[in-house]
Amino acid sequence: MSRKMPIIHNRAVIAETRQFRIESLELEFSSGELRQYERLAKSGTSGAVLVVPMLDHNTVLLIREYAAGLHRYELGLPKGKIDAGEDNLDAANRELKEEAGYGARRLHHLHTVSLAPAYLEHTIDIILAEDLYPEKLAGDEPEELEVVPWSLSQIERLLTSGECSEARSIAALYLAAEHLRKRQPTSLDQ
Amino acid sequence: MSRKMPIIHNRAVIAETRQFRIESLELEFSSGELRQYERLAKSGTSGAVLVVPMLDHNTVLLIREYAAGLHRYELGLPKGKIDAGEDNLDAANRELKEEAGYGARRLHHLHTVSLAPAYLEHTIDIILAEDLYPEKLAGDEPEELEVVPWSLSQIERLLTSGECSEARSIAALYLAAEHLRKRQPTSLDQ
Numbered sequence: 597m598s599r600k601m602p603i604i605h606n607r608a609v610i611a612e613t614r615q616f617r618i619e620s621l622e623l624e625f626s627s628g629e630l631r632q633y634e635r636l637a638k639s640g641t642s643g644a645v646l647v648v649p650m651l652d653h654n655t656v657l658l659i660r661e662y663a664a665g666l667h668r669y670e671l672g673l674p675k676g677k678i679d680a681g682e683d684n685l686d687a688a689n690r691e692l693k694e695e696a697g698y699g700a701r702r703l704h705h706l707h708t709v710s711l712a713p714a715y716l717e718h719t720i721d722i723i724l725a726e727d728l729y730p731e732k733l734a735g736d737e738p739e740e741l742e743v744v745p746w747s748l749s750q751i752e753r754l755l756t757s758g759e760c761s762e763a764r765s766i767a768a769l770y771l772a773a774e775h776l777r778k779r780q781p782t783s784l785d786q
Numbered sequence: 787m788s789r790k791m792p793i794i795h796n797r798a799v800i801a802e803t804r805q806f807r808i809e810s811l812e813l814e815f816s817s818g819e820l821r822q823y824e825r826l827a828k829s830g831t832s833g834a835v836l837v838v839p840m841l842d843h844n845t846v847l848l849i850r851e852y853a854a855g856l857h858r859y860e861l862g863l864p865k866g867k868i869d870a871g872e873d874n875l876d877a878a879n880r881e882l883k884e885e886a887g888y889g890a891r892r893l894h895h896l897h898t899v900s901l902a903p904a905y906l907e908h909t910i911d912i913i914l915a916e917d918l919y920p921e922k923l924a925g926d927e928p929e930e931l932e933v934v935p936w937s938l939s940q941i942e943r944l945l946t947s948g949e950c951s952e953a954r955s956i957a958a959l960y961l962a963a964e965h966l967r968k969r970q971p972t973s974l975d976q
Contacts, residue, residue, distance in 0.1 A: 666909075761899050
């Protein structure tokens, strides 16, 4: 907090592909120590959203989707980039319609999380979606996504299923559960 | 689960730096749809660890460290790569000694999480560390890290502090809290 920020003496793009941009940073720490760090820069400027869609007070809608990074199917929350001209709530509602086939009448920004702040610039807004109604929008997915209702009070069973590894989905589920528990103190504690 | 995995027809390294390797994948989904995806491959083969060090039953040790991806200081858990010849518990204990100045007599693997499985191959093992004793090892940090004790029952206050954004640290804290609560049902619920 009170610490002096490192000075960035030089910043250069050292590799760029369709989807990724890698930057090199020449840093000077307040200790005088010089370091060269690499980081992955955000693609685009608008950010991304992760949606926690509540079908009822304890049922969250998960998506089973192919994940190329791990080359396996993952159970996780609907998510995607914020398009130009959208705010994060608009983007959350659109992704929800595209990926889960529901729209939401109530959307609430819970928290913004980073993935690996030491080397990724990426952050994602976690949006709680409630008061759902069926509405399907066509997305850009290569195949139909499977929608899997899950009990929010069974996060641990989701983890032991071995199908959900994504830290930001896990964090979002715990944050949503805590938020809902505080709003209605007894309903999840039975 | 029952879905047929996409076939990888071609896989090529399209950019490589000191720290990152970007791969291109030519994929065919079971629907017949062809797509070209990019992903960030793991650097090294051994994986990484994130440590939840418990000073006592409710006090977790956090680290305040510069995060180049976001160019700010972040409060989070000690972490690092697993070195050649180490298992994940060895690596967790070494990182704990380097970053927090403590060793642990009890280490337990809680879960393995991914960051963004759609485009990152990276995973990290979450290790609960207990029965701590002071022991400092020299690390490769550019400056002394600040160790910040935090109450595990105050995760929400940590988030509203604005200093902790990292989804995997947040997920790890909730997982540890749940694990400890189940082991000693009443101690965190007072």
